[in-house]
Amino acid sequence: MTTHTPSIPQLAEDLATPPLTLSQLGWLRFRRHKMALVGVVIIIFLFLFAFGGALIYSEQYANYTDTSLRLLPPSAEHPFGTDTIGRDILARTIYGGQISLFIGIVAVIIETLLGILVGALAGYYGGWVDSLLMRITEALLNIPTIFLLLVMAKFFGGQVPEIDIGGRVFSGSVIVIVVIIGATSWMYLARIVRAEFLSLKENEFVLAARATGTSNAQIIFLHILPNTFAPIIVSSTLSVANAILSEAYISFLGLGVQAPTATWGNMLDSSANYLDSAPWLWFFPGMLILLTVLSINFLGDGLRDALDPRSRTV
Amino acid sequence: MTKTLLKVSDLKTRFHTPEGVIHAVNGVSFEVKEGETVAVVGESGCGKSVSMMSMLKLIPTPPGDIYSGEVLYRGNDLLKKSEQEMEDVRGKEIAMIFQDPMTSLNPVLTVRRQLTESLREHLNFTAEQAEKRAVELLEQVGIPDAARRVQDYPHQFSGGMRQRVMIAMALSCAPSLLIADEPTTALDVTIQAQIVELVTRLRESLRMAVIWITHDLGVVAGMADRVIVMYAGFIVEQASVEDLYDSPSHPYTLSLIAALPRVDRRRDQRLKSIPGSPPNLLVEPKGCPFAPRCEFVMEKCRQENPMLAEIGSDHFAACWVDVKTGAPR
């Protein structure tokens, strides 16, 4: 060994890269999507409508029946009109909105957890675990979702008693519907997560963790999973819209959330016989579903671009 | 005296980004004579690629902005040419090869298709002529079994072979100037040696000028006629290859040479590394851009950026200090 200077050259204090963090970059990119911004505004408005509106109209009012007032067109007193048994449609869209949004969000949480679990295990372990999980996933994907939904709704519907949360009574079917939607929609996400895991597990930072002796569970959940958040967030956002639509489908076929709990979906269902004679019955819940789905899709597009980890440019 | 092929003066390019203005090229002037090999050396991010792309008007605008300069190619200013006229210059007169061959090869087309297309477009070859020439070109760049390999897709070639295919494409219209942007940086030394040897041989047989960009002063020692050293978008030293290695006159060049390990000598000491990291191009430097990392730094260096000045016959350096004596120049 030759003589050496004991000091290690200190690097310049400042960093070579620009002072923007990833989230700042993401925001800059997101901001360019005008429609995504519009989507966010509409979504905020919808939440205000469903949850703020409850401060103006009570739940009793939404469920208050007076057949003498049935099928009134929109007026100053009933801005959205009344339904077949005289309930105020505005108040019902407010409370229905809460349930629809709840279904959308909770179903997606279930879907996301399932999708992540299946995708992560299949992608990380590979081999027979992967083959098994992916065969199941593909099998489920090959059955039309609507068919799965209907069979499961028919089978489990009405088996859960009514539940009481904070003095408000909900039809047990809400829970059933949420679980069913969640359990029938995780397959796409599982495939996305699996693909991400397949490529990320070859990354050297994963090898570094293994060389240190980090456990598989920690590698999966602490190392790899955070790097798949971008596609998961995008996919989950879009799934909220799908879950709300799914609820509307099953409700429209009479297998959804049961009365007296309102959802936008079952409100549409009850308008089926009055498409021409009382269009306000379907117009308002239908519009709200459409707005929700569109704005969530705009938001999803914006997020897709903003969260792209491969792109470091604006 | 050979004729000047390319004369670049005061070329300046910047990028407008959300983080601020990146001053990538800050007044670059140099010449390339016919048949000459010029090496452009400097650390990553010092503006080598952007200078070359600016010359060929290949900078995306926005965010790029070539805001000053003149690029005279055989006396015509390329920066004043229209996009259509430039298309004729690129490929036909000046060809470029890159570090990653896949940036210039189309992955879904066979090599034959890509080679014949440019031959037929630029040189009006017939189908058969182009076909024949394509195989010749592949043979010329040393691809074994060229007649068969011409039908392959780019991904079917190894890294080194792909680089040869790209060179064949670049040579297809017999350009007078080849710009090679770090073509061997991603390759093994053995393959690098092959590519260097190939370009040297082709340059002689085609009497073509070459601009060879690299971050490694070792590679160009044996092949270049002249070396340009860049730092932070400025040319800091320019000299014939012998002069540059014999008497490097900018502290940056000195450090680049000192940082190289030598296979041909027993090790005597630690390598001398350049402390710190490359400059931040977001702030327009006040004074010499190398001053924060320079071991010869004086007060003046922090105040005023030295101009490139002739310090010996045909040897230029931009430094306030005479690195041999350490005294102010």
Added chain:
Amino acid sequence: MSDKPLVEVQDMKKHFPVSSGLIIQRNVGLVRAVDGVSFSIAKGETLGMVGESGCGKTTVGRTMLGLYPATSGSVTIDGDDILHLKGRDQLRVRRKAQIIFQDPYASLNPRWTVSAIISEPMRVHKLFATEKERTERARELMNLVGLNPRLLNRFPHEFSGGQRQRIGIARALASDPLFIVCDEPISALDVSIQAQVVDLLEELQDRLGLTYLFIAHDLSMVRHICDRVLVLYLGVMVELADRDELYENPLHPYTKALLSAVPIPDPRKDRARKRTILTGDVPSPLNPPGGCRFHTRCPIAMDVCKKEVPEWREAVPSHFVACHAVETGKTE
């Protein structure tokens, strides 16, 4: 240097099965990435391992740390048989052996702060009682590798390639290892930054008494940093010698070709020397050439080279080579 080597690799093989088929996977071949290598490294020594891309250097480095399951062979590090230990015992060996990667971008988790990255080995091996002590140690490590500890809460993407490589080194040092596999730690860096990283590695070796396996595809830095050099070709060893012996008296034609491919930063010297430029690429290890694996590219190949595998023997004291031409004395 003590008598008993710190690291001992014996006849290690790593074959990757190549499978095809969509549902039923059939093995259609074997990539013989590493086909029987044996070497040892003394404590405090740096062994260089060189060869072109695809020669199996990375596979050797990863297999000997148990990151790929070995096909056969054994690896002892500080007396522990790393490939055959499980659970707690394996964790104990993992603490002693670490790895530094080639790609400064892929080797750091982009979602973790530098602090989390550097303290992970300490957490896994339960080296300190509290998070605060671990952070304190992370600050020390940052200082040790020449980074400002103020940057601990930054994310990797905010650093340059050379700085990231320092972070990778700090992580490798966090568990106080004895041995580090440096898998081409400088190949992705600019020449000027390469010198910084190599100086740092040497400095750390002097201070901490580390032992290195230094992998490179370029012989120039190896001459600078290594004590002994092992040349690998297509998964087998072709030459092993002390540094200056290898550079001044290379025996194997492959070593000679590697040496002559390295540019010399001196225009007159570089132009004047006689170069052997290898033709073509490294053949596929899926179907390695029979006999001497190098015979397809060897400038002095003889008939016997195509048929017989050359014997690994000590041609000059402590200078090993596997070449028929050396045996018969026809080396030019």
